[in-house]
Each structure stands twice: as C-alpha cells, then as structure tokens.
Amino acid sequence: MRIAILGTGYVGLVTGVGLANTGKKVICVDKDEEKLNKIKNDISPIYEPGLDELLVANKDRIEVTANTLEAIKVSDVIIIAVGTPFNGDEIDLTFIKQASKEIGKAISEIPDFKVVVVKSTVVPETTEKIVKPIVLEYSGKTEEEVGFAMNPEFLREGNAVEDFLNPDRIVLGVSSKKVELILREMYSGYPDSTILVTNPTTAETIKYTANSLLALTISYSNEIARICEKLSGVDSEQVFEGVLLDKRFSPIENGNRIKPQFSTYLRAGIGFGGSCFPKDVQAFHAFAKKNNVDSRLLGGLLEVNKTQLEHVFNLGLTNHPGNPKKITILGTAFKPNTDDIRESPGIKLAEIALKQNYEVTVHDYIALENTRSHFNDKVTYEADPMEAINDADLVYVTTIWNDYLNYTDDEYFSNMKKGAILIDTRSHFKSRENRPWRIRIGVGSY
Numbered sequence: 001m002r003i004a005i006l007g008t009g010y011v012g013l014v015t016g017v018g019l020a021n022t023g024k025k026v027i028c029v030d031k032d033e034e035k036l037n038k039i040k041n042d043i044s045p046i047y048e049p050g051l052d053e054l055l056v057a058n059k060d061r062i063e064v065t066a067n068t069l070e071a072i073k074v075s076d077v078i079i080i081a082v083g084t085p086f087n088g089d090e091i092d093l094t095f096i097k098q099a100s101k102e103i104g105k106a107i108s109e110i111p112d113f114k115v116v117v118v119k120s121t122v123v124p125e126t127t128e129k130i131v132k133p134i135v136l137e138y139s140g141k142t143e144e145e146v147g148f149a150m151n152p153e154f155l156r157e158g159n160a161v162e163d164f165l166n167p168d169r170i171v172l173g174v175s176s177k178k179v180e181l182i183l184r185e186m187y188s189g190y191p192d193s194t195i196l197v198t199n200p201t202t203a204e205t206i207k208y209t210a211n212s213l214l215a216l217t218i219s220y221s222n223e224i225a226r227i228c229e230k231l232s233g234v235d236s237e238q239v240f241e242g243v244l245l246d247k248r249f250s251p252i253e254n255g256n257r258i259k260p261q262f263s264t265y266l267r268a269g270i271g272f273g274g275s276c277f278p279k280d281v282q283a284f285h286a287f288a289k290k291n292n293v294d295s296r297l298l299g300g301l302l303e304v305n306k307t308q309l310e311h312v313f314n315l316g317l318t319n320h321p322g323n324p325k326k327i328t329i330l331g332t333a334f335k336p337n338t339d340d341i342r343e344s345p346g347i348k349l350a351e352i353a354l355k356q357n358y359e360v361t362v363h364d365y366i367a368l369e370n371t372r373s374h375f376n377d378k379v380t381y382e383a384d385p386m387e388a389i390n391d392a393d394l395v396y397v398t399t400i401w402n403d404y405l406n407y408t409d410d411e412y413f414s415n416m417k418k419g420a421i422l423i424d425t426r427s428h429f430k431s432r433e434n435r436p437w438r439i440r441i442g443v444g445s446y
C-alpha cells in the first residue's frame with residue numbers, strides 16, 4: 001500500500017513517519033521546499049522527541065516531494081493533513097479546498113480506486129459537503145470510483161511520536177465498507193488499538209467534542225482557582241484533589257486507586273494555548289452559532305481562557321511591592337517538549353507586557369528560535385534561565401519544562417533581584433507553599 005500525505009506539518013510528518021514505521025510506503029507532500037529539504041537531509045523541521053530517529057530508521061519507505069500530482073497518482077490512499085486555521089469568523093478551509101482540487105485533478109486520468117482521507121481537524125460535514133463534491137467535480141468521477149473518509153488525529157504535540165505509535169483509539173469515519181477495509185489495512189501495524197468506525201461527520205464531531213471537553217475542563221479549573229484565590233487558606237490544588245477522589249474519576253481496583261491522567265487538566269493554570277484548542281473551540285462555537293445552536297458553554301470557556309491571561313498577569317503586578325519595569329517569561333513553547341509557539345500563553349503574556357511598555361526578557365529550552373522569528377528585537381533572549389531572571393522585577397513561569405525544576409528554591413531566590421516576584425502560573429514548583437518572593441496561582445490569601 002502506498003500513501004500520499006498532503007501537508008508535512010506536525011500531523012502530516014508524524015503520520016507519515018508512523019505509517020512508514022509499520023512497513024507502508026509513504027510520500028510526504030508539501031509546498032514548503034525548505035521543510036522538504038530538511039527532511040531529505042534527515043532533519044525533522046519540527047522538534048518532537050523521537051521523530052528524528054524514526055525518520056532516519058524509516059528512510060527507505062519515505063519519499064518527500066513538492067510534486068502533488070505525481071504523488072497522488074501513484075498512491076492508493078491520499079491523506080489531507082493541511083492546516084485549518086480560524087479566520088475570526090469561522091474555520092478557514094482554503095487549504096482543504098485547494099488540496100481537494102489537486103486530488104481531483106490528479107486522479108481524473110487514473111482508473112484505480114483511490115481513498116481520500118481527511119485528517120485535518122474540520123467542522124462537521126466538511127468531508128461530505130466540501131471535500132467530496134470538490135474531488136468528484138475535478139476528477140469527473142462518481143462516488144463508486146473514489147472513497148472518502150475522515151480520520152481525526154488525536155496526537156499531542158510533545159508526545160506526538162509516542163501517541164501515534166501507541167494510539168488510544170483510531171476513529172475511522174468512512175463512506176463505505178470498502179473504504180473501512182482499506183483503512184484497516186493502512187492501520188494494520190497497530191493491532192492493539194481500539195478502532196471505532198463511524199460515518200465521516202460523526203468522526204469530525206468526535207474530534208471537536210474531545211478537544212472542547214478538555215478545554216472546558218481547563219477553563220473550569222481556572223474559574224474555580226480564581227474563587228479559591230479569594231478564600232483565605234484555600235488551595236485549589238487540594239480542592240481538585242478532593243474532587244478527584246470520587247470513585248467515578250479515580251476508581252479503586254483491588255484496593256488500589258487508579259489516578260486518572262485527566263487530573264492534569266483539572267488544575268489551576270494560565271489557560272490553554274497551542275495550535276489546536278483555541279482554534280478548534282472557536283471553530284466549533286462558530287459552527288454551532290451558524291446552525292442556530294446556543295453554545296454558551298463553548299463561548300464561556302473561551303472567555304475564561306482569554307481573561308485568565310490578564311488575570312495571571314495582574315497577579316504579578318498586584319503582588320509586587322513597588323513599580324515593576326522588567327518582566328521575564330520562562331517558557332515560550334505552548335507546552336514542554338515542543339518548539340511550537342502557536343497561541344502560546346508565554347508569548348501572549350509577553351505581548352501583554354510589551355503593549356504596556358514593560359521591558360521583556362524571554363527564555364525557553366527549545367522554542368527560542370521560533371520566538372525570535374516572532375518578536376525579532378522587541379524582547380531580550382536568554383538561553384540560561386538564571387541569567388534570564390536576574391534583572392527582572394516579575395518572573396512568570398509559563399511552560400512546565402521539567403528542567404526548571406533542576407534549580408532549587410534558593411537558586412531562584414538568590415538569582416532574583418531584591419523585591420522581585422516569581423509567579424508560578426502552572427503550579428509547576430514542587431514546594432507548594434507560597435513564599436514572599438514566589439506566588440502560585442489558585443491559592444488564597446496572597
């Protein structure tokens with residue numbers, strides 16, 4: 001089986017490498033020649049643990065090209081993994097439509113049955129009402145001659161390779177039994193994962209519902225944390241611990257309690273960022289509105305997320321005894337183990353600070369290069385966290401890089417200026433109690 005993947009970004013590249021790792025021949029297609037050249041030279045254009053190694057190990061089964069037509073012609077399955085940004089009003093399907101046209105044109109002369117799989121996150125009915133009609137129109141083919149599927153991707157950046165190699169679920173939203181069998185063959189290298197077969201629109205809805213639920217939990221936690229902050233002696237961490245002891249969240253089996261991974265979402269923080277949650281919830285909310293559904297929960301969770309940034313920023317300002325001028329952001333990647341800064345809370349916090357004329361210094365372990373492309377000379381860059389904090393009035397720890405825990409409280413304290421305050425915006429530090437020089441969000445009596 002040969003698979004063409006249109007879009008060699010986070011999802012396309014990891015999918016390509018993951019499928020190649022199970023013996024499938026993969027052609028990664030992108031318009032971005034720089035990306036393709038890096039891959040040709042065995043360098044992953046993105047930072048993901050384990051990706052470089054897997055790329056090299058499967059080199060013989062991975063081709064890369066900018067020639068979309070040729071790649072599609074020789075492939076049995078064509079996966080669409082292009083970006084689907086939010087344009088302010090709704091999901092922007094420009095790249096999806098363009099890819100669909102290219103697929104249609106490429107397969108018009110080819111007699112073989114092809115399957116077109118949408119892996120990009122798209123609002124419900126996109127596969128049926130946008131992709132399918134465009135492909136059929138440009139190819140001149142019938143539904144019997146081309147198969148369609150929607151196969152959402154659930155990988156988490158920073159764990160993308162691990163997630164793809166050990167999927168907790170594979171959702172196949174298919175147009176026919178024939179397509180299901182072909183996609184089961186495509187995923188034959190993952191025999192232990194649960195496969196859920198649905199129609200394409202259900203698959204699209206599953207992806208948005210899953211992301212919205214996680215985002216909702218984050219905003220719920222932050223709203224509760226704000227209440228806790230008003231209560232003397234109340235720590236939201238302990239509140240959530242008490243909630244999670246409910247057997248419905250953490251079942252007790254053979255006397256042992258199973259701690260749900262979900263608990264990491266029920267926690268005070270700076271809010272969600274990244275390339276998925278913000279745009280997906282906005283797109284789902286807009287889609288609901290367009291369909292005359294009052295989706296006030298989706299709207300509310302977005303609002304809480306937006307205001308949480310200001311809230312966290314103000315926590316620093318109101319707790320500082322003097323007149324702070326210099327701000328340091330520790331962590332510009334939207335989460336650890338990635339260099340992705342899209343919608344990153346650390347970046348957004350720096351933007352708020354710059355707008356209010358503070359001097360800003362940033363540190364990150366992996367994302368400094370991307371941060372530099374974003375801010376150019378507007379901020380100061382530091383490769384060493386202790387150097388980054390030593391002249392700041394306010395330090396915000398915004399990414400939970402484990403490496404930030406390599407330094408003791410004393411090291412932080414002694415490297416900071418007298419009177420400076422560190423705001424642990426992610427409840428990251430192991431020592432839970434607040435100190436005069438360090439505050440943690442979600443805790444009362446600052």
Ligand SMILES: NC(=O)c1ccc[n+]([C@@H]2O[C@H](COP(=O)([O-])OP(=O)(O)OC[C@H]3O[C@@H](n4cnc5c(N)ncnc54)[C@H](O)[C@@H]3O)[C@@H](O)[C@H]2O)c1
Binds near residue numbers: 011032099120154
């Ligand atoms: N990043 C994630 O963690 C993640 C997880 C699950 C789902 N998704 C979804 O997957 C999709 C892709 O996300 P991403 O983060 O990989 O995006 P990305 O921006 O990293 O990559 C998209 C790539 O598509 C390329 N492209 C655009 N049009 C093309 C075309 N016609 N032919 C070939 N290449 C083309 C771009 O050059 C770019 O390299 C989005 O819909 C996203 O919501 C992303």
